[in-house]
Amino acid sequence: MSERPFESLSSRIDARTAVVGVVGLGYVGLPLAVELARSGYRTIGFDTKQSVVDGVEAGRSHVQDVSSDIVGAFVGEGLLSATEDLKRLSECDVICICVPTPLNKTKDPDLSYVVASAHAIAHGLRPGQLVILESTTYPGTTREVLLPVLEEESGLRVGEDFFVCFSPERVDPGNPVWHTRNTPKVLGGITPACRDAGVSIYETVFDTMVPVESAEAAELVKVYENTFRMINIALANELAQACDKLKVDVWDVIEAAATKPFGFMKFTPGPGLGGHCIPLDPHYLSWKMRTLAFKTRMIELASEINAEMPAFVVKKVADALNEDAKAVKGSKVLVLGIAYKKDIDDLRESPALGIVQLLEEKGADVEYHDPHCPVIADDGHTPLCNLPMSSVALTDEVIAGADVVLIVTDHSVVDYARVARLAGVVVDTRGVMRGVHANGRVEGMSGPVGLFAPPALRREA
Numbered sequence: 383m384s385e386r387p388f389e390s391l392s393s394r395i396d397a398r399t400a401v402v403g404v405v406g407l408g409y410v411g412l413p414l415a416v417e418l419a420r421s422g423y424r425t426i427g428f429d430t431k432q433s434v435v436d437g438v439e440a441g442r443s444h445v446q447d448v449s450s451d452i453v454g455a456f457v458g459e460g461l462l463s464a465t466e467d468l469k470r471l472s473e474c475d476v477i478c479i480c481v482p483t484p485l486n487k488t489k490d491p492d493l494s495y496v497v498a499s500a501h502a503i504a505h506g507l508r509p510g511q512l513v514i515l516e517s518t519t520y521p522g523t524t525r526e527v528l529l530p531v532l533e534e535e536s537g538l539r540v541g542e543d544f545f546v547c548f549s550p551e552r553v554d555p556g557n558p559v560w561h562t563r564n565t566p567k568v569l570g571g572i573t574p575a576c577r578d579a580g581v582s583i584y585e586t587v588f589d590t591m592v593p594v595e596s597a598e599a600a601e602l603v604k605v606y607e608n609t610f611r612m613i614n615i616a617l618a619n620e621l622a623q624a625c626d627k628l629k630v631d632v633w634d635v636i637e638a639a640a641t642k643p644f645g646f647m648k649f650t651p652g653p654g655l656g657g658h659c660i661p662l663d664p665h666y667l668s669w670k671m672r673t674l675a676f677k678t679r680m681i682e683l684a685s686e687i688n689a690e691m692p693a694f695v696v697k698k699v700a701d702a703l704n705e706d707a708k709a710v711k712g713s714k715v716l717v718l719g720i721a722y723k724k725d726i727d728d729l730r731e732s733p734a735l736g737i738v739q740l741l742e743e744k745g746a747d748v749e750y751h752d753p754h755c756p757v758i759a760d761d762g763h764t765p766l767c768n769l770p771m772s773s774v775a776l777t778d779e780v781i782a783g784a785d786v787v788l789i790v791t792d793h794s795v796v797d798y799a800r801v802a803r804l805a806g807v808v809v810d811t812r813g814v815m816r817g818v819h820a821n822g823r824v825e826g827m828s829g830p831v832g833l834f835a836p837p838a839l840r841r842e843a
């Protein structure tokens with residue numbers, strides 16, 4: 383009698399002869415594919431973008447956290463390859479789905495990429511295959527959207543013939559400490575056998591496995607984590623606005639509160655939410671809950687507060703110009719940092735784009751400097767008027783020539799002491815100017831930024 387599907391898959395995993403497919407080679411898929419290859423599995427990356435496939439095949443990484451050296455080395459050893467040919471999914475014993483899960487304009491989930499991947503996999507689904515969905519989504523997606531396509535098109539049965547899990551990717555781009563391998567990996571299966579199959583491969587790739595009761599629990603873990611972050615950022619943003627009215631330095635308050643060794647976690651205010659996760663993921667949960675006649679009030683309120691931040695920042699710029707009897711219209715505004723967070727090159731949902739748009743609408747003459755994002759291209763989604771827009775060099779003349787220097791993203795490579803020395807007026811949304819000696823004025827999120835700062839933050843100009 384031939385081996386049963388579960389045992390057959392397990393023995394291929396144990397022997398590292400299992401072939402793994404990663405569908406979608408973006409910020410999540412490429413690092414995962416590299417870790418699978420590092421663990422000894424022949425890994426095939428699937429992507430619908432020819433440029434991505436060609437790049438990986440040529441040993442090039444297009445993801446900042448993954449070096450081309452590593453990609454090139456695994457490609458050279460035959461452990462990593464890439465293809466656009468989705469028919470080759472049937473070659474894989476394990477398939478990890480890492481495709482985008484955006485929201486549409488009305489903030490409803492767009493699962494079209496997941497559904498397209500499901501059809502491609504179902505086409506060649508065979509006994510003994512394991513499918514793991516990694517894309518962030520609402521609880522119920524794996525069982526209600528992915529599974530029916532796989533079962534109906536193949537005629538195979540989950541938990542017996544093939545296995546399906548959800549395991550949320552928790553990658554934090556640019557994080558120097560926590561990366562794909564050492565971030566604990568949550569995983570839930572459609573059935574206990576599915577969960578066991580998922581754990582059996584991922585425990586050879588990730589340092590710590592966190593199995594949970596069901597695929598739904600795993601889906602909810604991810605949206606809960608990001609909702610937690612989104613709500614706490616909203617609280618910090620609300621505090622900044624309250625501090626502005628109270629004339630109290632918000633950073634002083636937050637840093638002092640963060641010295642409490644228990645029961646407090648530090649979150650900081652900023653120009654608004656960005657990235658592919660925090661602004662979007664909570665809406666997956668609220669959408670799902672609306673279908674169950676339940677309103678997620680905390681999410682709605684927090685989104686509203688965070689969404690107001692770009693306008694709050696533009697008001698800070700207008701107020702700063704007003705002090706000098708200048709209008710926004712015709713003023714030169716130099717935006718420092720356009721990526722959605724420090725030291726990365728990701729522009730998705732970046733609040734800087736909304737801020738630049740609002741300033742342009744008011745007639746400001748906007749330039750930006752961001753060494754991580756040399757160009758903002760017109761991709762059909764970016765709402766700015768003057769595209770493409772290129773990063774200007776941070777020369778003394780550019781800094782001194784701006785009516786306002788607006789710090790939106792606090793990239794480490796920028797010399798803020800130099801900015802403070804040369805700029806006439808700075809609006810600092812990130813608190814990097816605290817304790818820096820400035821020749822001009824520095825406005826923060828809650829009023830003027832002074833020289834008082836804890837010793838660790840003091841910088842000489």
Ligand SMILES: NC(=O)c1ccc[n+]([C@@H]2O[C@H](COP(=O)([O-])OP(=O)(O)OC[C@H]3O[C@@H](n4cnc5c(N)ncnc54)[C@H](O)[C@@H]3O)[C@@H](O)[C@H]2O)c1
Pocket residue numbers: 405406407408409410411428429430431434480481482483495498499516517518519551552553554555658659
């Ligand atoms: N970026 C992050 O920091 C992060 C963190 C955790 C979770 N996530 C989640 O992971 C998922 C992927 O995000 P990402 O940032 O890697 O996206 P991405 O846009 O960087 O990459 C997705 C890739 O999938 C490809 N693709 C789209 N449809 C395809 C298909 N049908 N077949 C094969 N390839 C296809 C695209 O060409 C692209 O290269 C999303 O659900 C996201 O919410 C992202």
